[in-house]
Amino acid sequence: MNPTATALRAGWRRGLIELRQSLTNGADLWNHAFWPVLMLVVTYFLRDVSFGQSGFSVGALALPGILGMNAAMAMVTMSQLLTAEREDGTLLRAKATPNGMLGYLVGKIVSVAGGLIVDLAIFLVPGVLLVSGLVTGSPDSWLTLAWVLALGMVAALPIGAVLGSVFSSARGQGLLILPILGMIAISGIFYPITSLPVWLQWVAQVFPVYWLGLGMRSALLPDAAVAVEIGESWRHLEIVGVLTAWAVLGLVLAPIVLRRMARRESGSSVAQRREKSLQRVG
C-alpha cells in the first residue's frame, strides 16, 4: 500500500479511537452533553410560544437552526483542538512521524465530525419528541438534513483548522469565541432572520451559520414555514453555493496555513509554550 493510503487509513482509525476516548470519559461526555441539553431546555420553553401570525411555535422554528448552530460550532471545536494540540506537542509528534500530518488532520476531521453527530443526536432525538409541527416522517427531510450537514462540515472544519493555526495560544483562542457568538446571534437561529434590520440580514448571509440553519429548517419544517424566510424561499441553490465557497476557501487555505505552522514547530517551541502556560497557572 502506498504511504498516502496508509496515512489516510491510519487517520481514519485515529479519528475513531479519539471518538471512542471522548465518549468514554467524564469530562468529554459533559462537554458533549452540555450544549445539547441546554438547548433542549430552551426549546422546551419555546415550544408553546407562537411566532407572530405564522402559526408556528418559536421552538419548532428554532430547533433546526440550533442543529445548524451546533454544526457551525464544530468549527470552533476544531480550532480549539488544533491550538491545544500544538501546545502539548501532538502536532510535533505528527510531524516526526512519516505522513503523520495527513493522518493527524484526517483523524481530527473524523473525530470532530463524529463527535458532532453524537451531539446532534443528543439534541435531535428528544427535541423531535418535544416540539410539534416538524416534518420528520418523510425520507426527504432526512436526506436534506444529511447533505446540508455533510456540506456544512466540509465548509466549517477546514476553516476551523485555519483559525486554530492562526492563534498561537489557547488564550488567544478564547477571543475567537466572541465573534462566533456574534455570528450565531445574527444568524436567524433563535428568531427568524426577517425580523432583523436589513443590513444585519446581509451581514448574517455572509457566514456559513445562517446557511446551515436555513438548510436544516428546509429539511425539518413544513413548507408553509418558508413564509418567514428571506424571499420566502428555502434557497437550496444558494445554500450549496455559499457553503461550497466556504469549503473551497478552507480547503485551499488550510494546507497552506497548516504547513506554515508545522514548519515552525520544534521541541524548543513546544517547551517554550509549556513554560509560558505554567507561568500563567502559577
Place this chain on the structure above:
Amino acid sequence: MASEQVVLDVEGLRMRYGTTDVLHDVTFQARHGEVLALLGPNGAGKTTTIEILEGFRMRSAGRVSVLGVDPAHADERWRARVGVVLQSWRDHGKWRVRELLAHLGTYYTCYATEQITRPWDADDLVAAVGLTAQAHKKVRTLSGGQRRRLDVAVGIVGRPELLFLDEPTTGFDPVARREFHELVHRLASQDETTILLTTHDLDEAEKLADRIVVLDGGRIVADGTAEELSQRIAGEDEVRWTHAGQRHVRSTKESTRFVHDLFRRYGDEITDLEVRRASLEDTYLSLVRRVEAEGAAR
C-alpha cells in the same frame, strides 16, 4: 558496531538568531552504529544542533547530511528512517500506552525493507522499554520516568536507523536510568542503530557513548572517546601519600614519573600512596572553565 559508513555529517554549521550566533562552525561526524554524545552545559547549543539535524529547524549556514540527505529538504521516506525523542512531550494524554504505540507504528508499515521490519511489534516494544505493567494505562497517568520511557518507545517504534535523544534520562531514578542505558546498548549493538544523544550528565555520556563531542558557547571544544578526551586535555592526576607522619597531596600531569621520583628519594618511608586518574568530569570541567575564561578575555 561502528562501521566506516558516515551516517551523520555536519560541516561548518552556523545558526544565528537576529544578531546573535548560537552555533559557530560546528563540524562533526557519526558513523553507522555509533553512539555519539553531545555534551555541554545548558545553553551550549545542543538542542539547536539536534533540532537542525532532525529537520525541525532551518540553519543559517553550513553543510548537513543525515543518512545521506539534507534534513532541511528531506521527505517522508527519510522521516521513516529517523527516530526523535525530544526533551518534553505531554501529548496523547487520553491514549493508552499500547494503543498509541500500535497506532503510530502503522504509519511505518509501508517503509519496511528487506533488512528492517517496520514497525516494531507493539507488545515487544512495550516489553523492551519495561512498560508491560502499564500497557493498558492512560498516558497521562504515567509517572515522569514511565512517560519518558514511552517517549523513547515512540521514538523507536519505526525501528529507526538513526535515533536522536534529547536529554533522555531527565527525571529518571537510578534504576530507570540503568534500564534505559541497557536499552540504548541493545539498540546500538543488536539493531546497529546510530544514536545521537545530548546530555549534561558526564557519567551518562561516558557510559553510553562511543564518542563524545563537547559543545560550549556554540562551539565544539573537544571530540573523541572518553579516554582520548581525558588524555588529550589538561586533566591532572592527583597523587596522595604520607611521609614522616605528614599527609601530602599533589596534582600532576605525569603521575607515573612523579611516583617514581618519590620512591627514589624516600624509598620505604612513603606510605598510603594513592593515585587518582583524571576523570572525565575533571576534563570536562577544565574544558568548560578554559572556554569560559577565553570568552571573558575576548
